[in-house]
Amino acid sequence: xxxxxxxxxxxxxxxxxxxxLGITARVKLNIGDQLRLSAFGLRGxxxxxxxxxxxxxxxxxxxxxxxxFRRLGQELELRRALLLFSGPISQxxxxxxxxxxxxxxxxxxxxxxNAASPTSEVLGARHVTARSHVLPGARAAVGRGR
Numbered sequence: 001x002x003x004x005x006x007x008x009x010x011x012x013x014x015x016x017x018x019x020x021l022g023i024t025a026r027v028k029l030n031i032g033d034q035l036r037l038s039a040f041g042l043r044g045x046x047x048x049x050x051x052x053x054x055x056x057x058x059x060x061x062x063x064x065x066x067x068x069f070r071r072l073g074q075e076l077e078l079r080r081a082l083l084l085f086s087g088p089i090s091q092x093x094x095x096x097x098x099x100x101x102x103x104x105x106x107x108x109x110x111x112x113x114n115a116a117s118p119t120s121e122v123l124g125a126r127h128v129t130a131r132s133h134v135l136p137g138a139r140a141a142v143g144r145g146r
Contacts, residue, residue: 025054033065041070044078050085058085058092069098076100076108083115094118 003009033047044067050060062085067078076098084093092115099108107124 023054027052029060031062037064043068043070044081048083052089056089057087058089060085062092074100079108091115097123099123 029050029052031046031048031050033045035046037044037046042064044064046062047065048060048062050058050062052058062083064078064081064083067081069076069078077100079097079099080095081097082095084095086093094111094113094115096111097108098111099106105124107122110121110123111118112121113119
């Protein structure tokens, strides 16, 4: 005779359940432009769609609107900030341009690639001049021939 799994027999120890719950989760987030982000020197508003599964993989994209990034005493404006997800949620693909305006000079950084190992490139008409406007201490280093 087989007994239903929800039957309890008084005086016997309950058998441990090894079976997983068998739940599959897929959560789709539609993020308008009112969600504000402030973390790690980054401020802005998030917008986009993200579908997250129970194994913490994600598909979708998020934009950072009106973004500012502050690091090492410099504040950069995010001209473009896009995070693309297609795999582990902790490893989005980055497509970011952060700029700083000094008088009539616009200089900045372009950051692309996987979040674990991104590639950066200095933006500006003359890279040495652009670097001196973006990185603290670079102006002094340029004057010393570095």
